Amino acid sequence: MRVTLKDIAEEAGVSIMTVSNVINGRHARVSADTVERVRRIVTERGYVPSASARSLAARTSRLIGLLVPAADEDSLAISPHNTAIFGQIERRLRRRGYHLLLRGISDTAEITEALRSWSLDGAVLLGFLDEEVDRLGPAVAGPIPLLTIDSYSTNPLTTGVRSDDFTGARLAAAHLLGLGHRRIVFAGPRFTDVGVVHERFLGFRRAFEDFDLSAEDSPVETVNTTHEEGVALGRRLLADHPTATAVFATADILAIGLIEGLADAGVPVPARVSVVGFDDIDISAYVTPKLTTVAQDLVGKATSAVDRLLDVAGGGQRPTAPLVLDVHLVERGSTAPPGGVG
Structure with a gap:
């Protein structure tokens, strides 16, 4: 049976209000002996404050939603990168006394329902x-603050946090060009004229301009950001692009699949084809060869997102511009000067 404030008060011989004051650190009008007695009983009885009661009293749920796209009713679109972000967001929220609610969204109309049904204090949109x-x-959010991660939308409701995708791809391509590669495949999902992949494509192309080269001979492979599609691309890469000597993949999980697919096709990495990824997820340092990649500050991204959102939820001003975090290249064993083409 759950122990209540009334149970503690009866055993201690004090009022419920006194017990509440002790538990919440308000000791100004409570004697030291009473504070010690109440604390001892709380510990002995294993009293746990009711989160719902606290939320009701404070008029806040202490709940933050993490809303992610749901491909259908049975699955969530959570990549390894987003899984890492999810873990860091939960950690930061826990340290600030909040709880995280993960909710899949198959239609943006469901966002309103999620925000209001659970009385969320705010929500992070990830992967939309x-x-x-x-x-x-x-009308979607009403007074509830929203924040996006990795978005280039100009919607003022959702000013958020993202990495410097343009610079990251520019660094990746410059690394390959500096090694002597000229026929470099750009591999990533379908993109429009705005968004993360588009920015990475622009940064990739800018590196060629920096070297006074044309990127016209560097093909684009449109593939979903999954390990399976990376494997499939790796197996057919040289059949489709026999003169290619390197690939820049817009995500590590795709690059890791590429390395496996190339190995299946008997193509050595990096002796014949070099591969660069983007994200620096943990597994990139454990595959063979270890993956050269563009590292994002995943901890900083999650921490900054939570802090920005909670600032607005607490009555602060909504930021007028997104926060853009630096990236850097991590050189490992998947890249080398171009070998023989044949």
Whole structure:
């Protein structure tokens, strides 16, 4: 049976209000002996404060939603990168006294329902297309603050946090070009004229300009950001692009699949084809060869997102511009000067 404030008060011989004051650190009008007695009983009886009661009294749920796209009713679209972000967001929220609610969204109309049904104090949107974020209007969230991660939408409701995708891809391509590669495949999901992948494509192309080279001979492979599609691309890469000597993949999980697919096809990495990824997820340092990649500050991204959101939820001003975090290249064993092409 759950121990209540009334149970503690009866055993201690004090009022419920006195017990509440002791538990919440308000000791100004409570004697030291009473404080010690109440604390001892609380510990002995294993009293745990009711989160719902605290939320009701404070008029806050202490709940933050993490809303992610659901491909269908049975699955969530959570990549390894987003899984890492999810873990860091939960950690930061826990340290600030909040709880995280993970909710899959198959239609943006469900965002309103999620925000209001659970009385969320705020929500983070992770993995949504920019055109979906653009469609969110004031009626969707009402007074509840929203924040996006990795979005280039200009929707003022959702000013958030992202990495410097342009610079990251520019560093990746410059690394390969500096090694002597010229026929470099750009591999990533379908993209429009705005968004993360588009920015990485622009940064990739800019590196060629920096070297006074044309990127016209560097093909684009449109593949979903999964290990399986990376494997499939690796197996057929040289059949489709026999003169290619390197690949820049827009995500580590895709690059790791590429390395496996190339191995299946008997193509050595990096002796014949070099591979660069983007994210620096943990597994990139454990595959063979270890993956050269663009490292994002995943901890900083999650921490900054939570802090920004809670600042607004607490009555602060909504930021007027996104926070853009630096990236850097991590050189490992998957890249080398181009070998023989044949």
